[in-house]
Amino acid sequence: MYEILKKTILNPTVARMEIAAPLVAKKAEPGQFIILRVDEGGERIPLTVADFDREKGTVTIIYQIVGATTMALNQLEEGDCLHDFVGPLGTPSHTEGLKKVAVIGGGVGCAIAFPVAKKLHEQGTEVHSIVGFRNKDLVILEEEFSAVSDKMVMMTDDGSYGTKGLVTNALKELLDAGEQYDEVIAIGPLIMMKFVAKLTKEYGVKTIVSMNPIMIDGTGMCGGCRLSVGGQVKFACVDGPDFDGHEVDFDEAMERATMYKEFERHQYDEACNLFQKEVR
């Protein structure tokens, strides 16, 4: 059992938890993820290692409530335990030798991008962060990002905070202004990553994206997480989750992500009903 030591609400649908998992904390690196089950019989869901403390033996996760399992997770409070917590899985992000990088986070993708930005900053890389949200209420990790960024741009779709527009607008501006990046790291919704990759391809800037297909085991056993990258089949859980954004077949990945849409909607409604009853 893995105890929840701390829980912080970041915005109406996103929260952060610090979990006691000493062995995972010892090994975790930015870019890796864990798989958890809230309870016996629950689904296995992957979440990125948002931070870790090797001394304290804790791993931080940040999750957005999108469906039944994340909702069940959010019902837990400090002192409660997760049934299963396995990791660290996946290949760590490659950060060696990078001098100047643009890190782009979209929505809850910022939770995945933050540990990478932090590591780059700590190793002396110049970090330009562009973070984007739908509106002001959804902004997360603003302070954390500014603390590790040499330049930081805040974007919102509706202009309720920062600059109005998409992260691609901000990136294009920086590139047009002559910024030279060794690499762009883009993490967020598939559609955002697709358009960032499209843009950077025009500018010839290497781009890494973090893919989040549906996973079960996370160890290369089921093949459910497969993607086409450069015309080859890759398993995101072991070969990734980071891939060359110019090689990924985003359209296929977007199709595959909708496989269980109906089922998920149903589960979500059930969970809503269940938890509302409990409150009453």
Next chain:
Amino acid sequence: MPNMSLTKNPMPVQEPDVRNHNFEEVALGYTKEQAVDEANRCLHCKHKPCVAGCPVAIDIPEFIAKIKEEDFEGAYQIISKSSSLPAVCGRVCPQETQCESKCVRGVKGEPVAIGRLERFVADYHMANCKAAPVKPESNGHKVAVIGAGPSGLTCAGDLAKAGYEVTVFEALHTAGGVLVYGIPQFRLPKEIVQREIDTLKEIGVKVETNMVIGKVLSIDELFEDGFEAIFIGSGAGLPRFMNIPGENLKGVYSANEFLTRVNLMKAYREGSATPIQHAKKVAVVGGGNVAMDAARCAKRLGAEEVSIVYRRSEAEMPARLEEVEHAKEEGIVFRVLNNPTEILGTEDGFVKGMRCVRMELGEPDASGRRRPVEIPDSEYVLDVDCVIMSIGTSPNPLIRNTTKGLDTNRHGCIITEDESGQTSREGVYAGGDAVTGAATVILAMGAGKHAAKAIDEYIQAKK
């Protein structure tokens, strides 16, 4: 006077049209009377040919003799000298190519139903003998086992009985390996596997789930933590795909994914949190036990038509005879000598058909089986909305990629010196599917046993 009937006592089973709608066990097991009657078919051959056919050399005529005397617990004690998972092997061993293939009664008529008798004895023991196993005294030596499949569990059990402090590290949240995530409930109830694991725990084996070795801890770190020897029983879990167009469409599963969702994640249960496609027409590509299991699960999930698509003929199918028979009875369509060439999709990315080509058998290939060759211009489209690829698996690279000096062959299988399971690294042993590639439960178990013995000798010699 022995029972000279030419046929085995038939196994009582659930009716095909009932069982293909539920996940309860198909074969119901012999009654005492049936078991004794079947035991009476054994001639107690002096040279025991059947024993040579059993990879762990169970003393078959001896245990059958006890059944005749109705000393079922005595029979169990004889089996358990050689096998630690009789309730499992009695159910899933390919007996027709092992013990029963050597039985003299099989020369004229059917062999003695050794597997069914083994199952009877094991089930009897489970139901009637409550004596708690005794925890042996510790000898103070620590051994780590990676993987809680049949090879790892057997190795752990034997070492624990010899007094070792054994910790099993398992990647998934449940121990059992393929026995829990692959082989379905209707063929091997999970409660049986759980019982075996509980027994191991009672004799002191520690089972740590959620531990992916190579990620959370490496082999070298296990040694640093004080383990004196390590057994790798990590199986062959990496699924192969055909690399034909359309394999990434929605509705194409690897058998591993499909079976994991159904078995480990219980997607077949009403109200399960795990999604699974409830397809109408399913094609399962392959001809092994895995393919049969996937097909029969798909049928039970409500598919109207499930076909096995296999490129050779039925005679070459690697599946157990009983599984093929059961699958047919349950209405699975066998499309043998057919090979998929492309999976076709709808506009929104779901499977809508599979293009296949008909095959014929040519000259024998390296495996000794006749090589299937395409019949020109014989392509057609099979109407399906789900395809399950069941064309084999290979060992997962996680451990070999993180362990220096551990030699593997070009298929990714760990190389061992001999039966002992000794790898190219001192103190590291391996066995089961991780060494042989996908094989059988009993071979995995046998490998675990041999390795346990070798590990014991290795540690004793060091002292």
